[in-house]
Amino acid sequence: MFIETKRCHVLQESLLSSASGYSNYRGILNWCVVMLMLSNARLFLENIIKYGILVDPIQVVSLFLKDPYSWPAACLIIVSETAGWILHIFNLTCMLIFPSATVLTVTSMTPVGGVISLGIYTVLFLKLYSYQDSNRWCREIRQARAKRLTRSYSCPDVPQSNGSAVHSHVSYPGNLTHRDMYYFVFAPTLCYQLNFPRSPRVRKRFLMRRLFEMLFLMQLLVGLIQQWMVPTIQNSMKPFQDMDFSRMVERLLKLAVPNHLIWLLFFYWFFHSSMNFVAELLQFGDREFYRDWWNSESVTYFWANWNIPVHKWCLRHFYKPMLKRGTNKFLAQTAVFLVSAFFHEYLVSIPLKMFRLWAFMGMMAQVPLAWFVGRYLNGNYGNAAVWMSLIIGQPIAVLMYVHDYYVIHHSSTE
Incomplete structure (x- = not known):
C-alpha cells in the first residue's frame, strides 16, 4: 500500500511538471490583453485630452441633407434616367391606386368625401406628370444646345400676356427647388412652366368678392340639392324599378332643369370664384380658366373651352405628343376622350x-x-345640339348612377 501511495505522488508531480511547461499559456495571453487595454486606454485618454468630444451624429446627417445633389455615386445608381422614370411611374401609379383602394375598403367613407379625395389626387397626378414632362423637355433642349442641335419644341416658359408681371426669371435647372414645385402644386393650373405669369399685387377687394361668392354659392348649391334634386331623384326610383317608360321620361325631364341649374352654379363657383380666389392669393397671372363655351356650335368646341386647364394639359401632354409620333388625328382625339372617360369613371x-x-x-x-x-x-343648330346634350345627357347619367346605387346599397336591406 505504501508503494502504491508513493507511485501516485510521483505521477502527480510528473503531471504538475508537464502542466507548468509551454502548454500552459493562459497567463501570458491575459497579460497581453491587459497590456493592450492599458495602452489603448492611454491613447484614448490622450485623444480626449487633446481634442475633446468630437462625436456629433447630427453633423453627420446634416452632411447628407445639406447638398444631396453632390453625391455622384448615389446619383449614378439611384437617380439614373431609367431608374428615375421607373420611380416616377411607380409614384404616379400609387397616387391613383392607393386612394381608390382606401375609398373602396373604408366603410365610413361617403360618396361625396370619396369624390373630393379622388379629385384632389387626380389633380396632383396630372400636375406631377406635367412637372416631369416639362423638365424633361428642358433637359433635352439643354443637351441639344450643348451639341449645337435644334428641337421642334421649346422649353415651357412665360407666355406673353397683358398685365402680367414676372417676379424672377429662372432657367433650367435653377427651377428645381421645393419652393417652385410647391407653388406649382397649389397654383390653379395643370401645366408646369419655369416662369409663370405673375400679377404685381394682391387686390384685396377682388379677393374678398371671390371669397363671398364661394361661401354664398356653396350654401346655395347645398340648399338646391337638398330641396330640389333629392326629392325628385327619390321619386324616380320606382318608375325605374318598374321600367315605366313614360314615368321615366317624365322624371328625367323634371330632373333636367334643377340639375342643369346646379351644374351652371357649380361651374361659376369652381372656375370663376374659387380658381380666381386661389390665383389672386398666389398672384398667379394667367386667369384664362374658361372661354365662351356657351356659344359652342360644336361638341368639340365645347370640350376645348369649358375647362381650359384640363384642355391645355390634354393638348400639351397627350394629344400633340401622339401626333408627333405619327398617330392619326381622329385616333388621337378618340384617345383623349378615352383618357377623359377613364378619369370621369374613376371619380x-x-x-x-x-x-x-x-x-x-x-x-x-x-x-x-x-x-x-x-x-x-x-x-344655331349646332349650339342648340350642344345645349341639348348638356341639359338632357347629365340627368340621364345621374339617374342611372343613383338607381344602381340605390339597388345595390339599399334595396337589399329593405
Whole structure:
C-alpha cells in the first residue's frame, strides 16, 4: 500500500511538471490583453485630452441633407434616367391606386368625401406628370444646345400676356427647388412652366368678392340639392324599378332643369370664384380658366373651352405628343376622350363603390355626337345640339348612377 501511495505522488508531480511547461499559456495571453487595454486606454485618454468630444451624429446627417445633389455615386445608381422614370411611374401609379383602394375598403367613407379625395389626387397626378414632362423637355433642349442641335419644341416658359408681371426669371435647372414645385402644386393650373405669369399685387377687394361668392354659392348649391334634386331623384326610383317608360321620361325631364341649374352654379363657383380666389392669393397671372363655351356650335368646341386647364394639359401632354409620333388625328382625339372617360369613371364609380361604366359610356358617346354635330349641324343648330346634350345627357347619367346605387346599397336591406 505504501508503494502504491508513493507511485501516485510521483505521477502527480510528473503531471504538475508537464502542466507548468509551454502548454500552459493562459497567463501570458491575459497579460497581453491587459497590456493592450492599458495602452489603448492611454491613447484614448490622450485623444480626449487633446481634442475633446468630437462625436456629433447630427453633423453627420446634416452632411447628407445639406447638398444631396453632390453625391455622384448615389446619383449614378439611384437617380439614373431609367431608374428615375421607373420611380416616377411607380409614384404616379400609387397616387391613383392607393386612394381608390382606401375609398373602396373604408366603410365610413361617403360618396361625396370619396369624390373630393379622388379629385384632389387626380389633380396632383396630372400636375406631377406635367412637372416631369416639362423638365424633361428642358433637359433635352439643354443637351441639344450643348451639341449645337435644334428641337421642334421649346422649353415651357412665360407666355406673353397683358398685365402680367414676372417676379424672377429662372432657367433650367435653377427651377428645381421645393419652393417652385410647391407653388406649382397649389397654383390653379395643370401645366408646369419655369416662369409663370405673375400679377404685381394682391387686390384685396377682388379677393374678398371671390371669397363671398364661394361661401354664398356653396350654401346655395347645398340648399338646391337638398330641396330640389333629392326629392325628385327619390321619386324616380320606382318608375325605374318598374321600367315605366313614360314615368321615366317624365322624371328625367323634371330632373333636367334643377340639375342643369346646379351644374351652371357649380361651374361659376369652381372656375370663376374659387380658381380666381386661389390665383389672386398666389398672384398667379394667367386667369384664362374658361372661354365662351356657351356659344359652342360644336361638341368639340365645347370640350376645348369649358375647362381650359384640363384642355391645355390634354393638348400639351397627350394629344400633340401622339401626333408627333405619327398617330392619326381622329385616333388621337378618340384617345383623349378615352383618357377623359377613364378619369370621369374613376371619380364617380369608385366613391359610389360600384362599377357600371355610365360615366365612361357617356363620355365615349361624345365621339359620335361630336362627329354628327360637326358634319350635319352648324350655327344655331349646332349650339342648340350642344345645349341639348348638356341639359338632357347629365340627368340621364345621374339617374342611372343613383338607381344602381340605390339597388345595390339599399334595396337589399329593405
